[in-house]
Amino acid sequence: GEDVEQSLFLSVREGDSSVINCTYTDSSSTYLYWYKQEPGAGLQLLTYIFSNMDMKQDQRLTVLLNKKDKHLSLRIADTQTGDSAIYFCAESFFRDDKIIFGKGTRLHILP
Amino acid sequence: NAGVMQNPRHLVRRRGQEARLRCSPMKGHSHVYWYRQLPEEGLKFMVYLQKENIIDESGMPKERFSAEFPKEGPSILRIQQVVRGDSAAYFCASSPSGTNEQYFGPGTRLTVT
Numbered sequence: 340g341e342d343v344e345q346s347l348f349l350s351v352r353e354g355d356s357s358v359i360n361c362t363y364t365d366s367s368s369t370y371l372y373w374y375k376q377e378p379g380a381g382l383q384l385l386t387y388i389f390s391n392m393d394m395k396q397d398q399r400l401t402v403l404l405n406k407k408d409k410h411l412s413l414r415i416a417d418t419q420t421g422d423s424a425i426y427f428c429a430e431s432f433f434r435d436d437k438i439i440f441g442k443g444t445r446l447h448i449l450p
Numbered sequence: 451n452a453g454v455m456q457n458p459r460h461l462v463r464r465r466g467q468e469a470r471l472r473c474s475p476m477k478g479h480s481h482v483y484w485y486r487q488l489p490e491e492g493l494k495f496m497v498y499l500q501k502e503n504i505i506d507e508s509g510m511p512k513e514r515f516s517a518e519f520p521k522e523g524p525s526i527l528r529i530q531q532v533v534r535g536d537s538a539a540y541f542c543a544s545s546p547s548g549t550n551e552q553y554f555g556p557g558t559r560l561t562v563t
Contacts, residue, residue: 343492369550370550374554380556380557381454381541381554381555381556381557382493382541382543382554383554384551384552384553384554387550387551427492427493431550433550434548434549434550435481435498435505435545435547435548435549435550436550437483437495437498437506437508437509438483438485438493438495438543438552439495440485440492440493440494441492442490442491442492443492
């Protein structure tokens with residue numbers, strides 16, 4: 340079945356690294372995403388990774404994929420106050436397909 | 451290039467009224483997706499449309515909900531006889547053909563009183 344699980348809350352001190360974890364159940368997922376949602380706003384696509392990749396890095400963001408364990412993580416280096424948001428892990432199976440979202444992890448930045 | 455536009459941003463309806471939510475995709479995008487976000491939940495897929503065609507409506511409730519994407523004009527999500535449980539944020543996303551990247555609008559927050 341289709342299911343994406345992630346922890347609901349994470350608190351991190353400003354300047355530290357944030358690691359947000361996610362697990363998914365369907366091994367046939369082709370695309371795995373991280374979206375960011377700020378209060379009252381829509382979703383912003385941060386990055387995505389193909390299921391045949393292990394890692395993708397983009398500036399302060401690093402995505403790691405462990406396909407065997409169906410585990411995806413997002414690492415944000417040097418966390419800033421502007422990173423405070425809800426981060427959604429998501430998956431889809433082919434192009435032009437619906438996206439299946441987790442419930443989101445609320446990232447809180449401590450001063 | 452303007453992003454995905456949704457209006458209204460906030461909509462208040464009494465129980466039993468109709469709600470119409472509009473979505474204008476990004477220029478050059480021919481695919482539109484509607485998602486619903488209940489409070490403290492992730493987004494749930496509702497329907498996927500291309501111009502004048504419904505491609506996948508597996509997430510749409512069987513009754514009271516309908517969607518269209520006409521040849522001209524925005525995509526419309528229509529909810530008839532709204533109930534309190536319809537209160538949610540409704541997001542539209544668009545994409546060009548043949549990609550996996552969907553770009554989201556700011557959402558319409560529907561409140562049913």
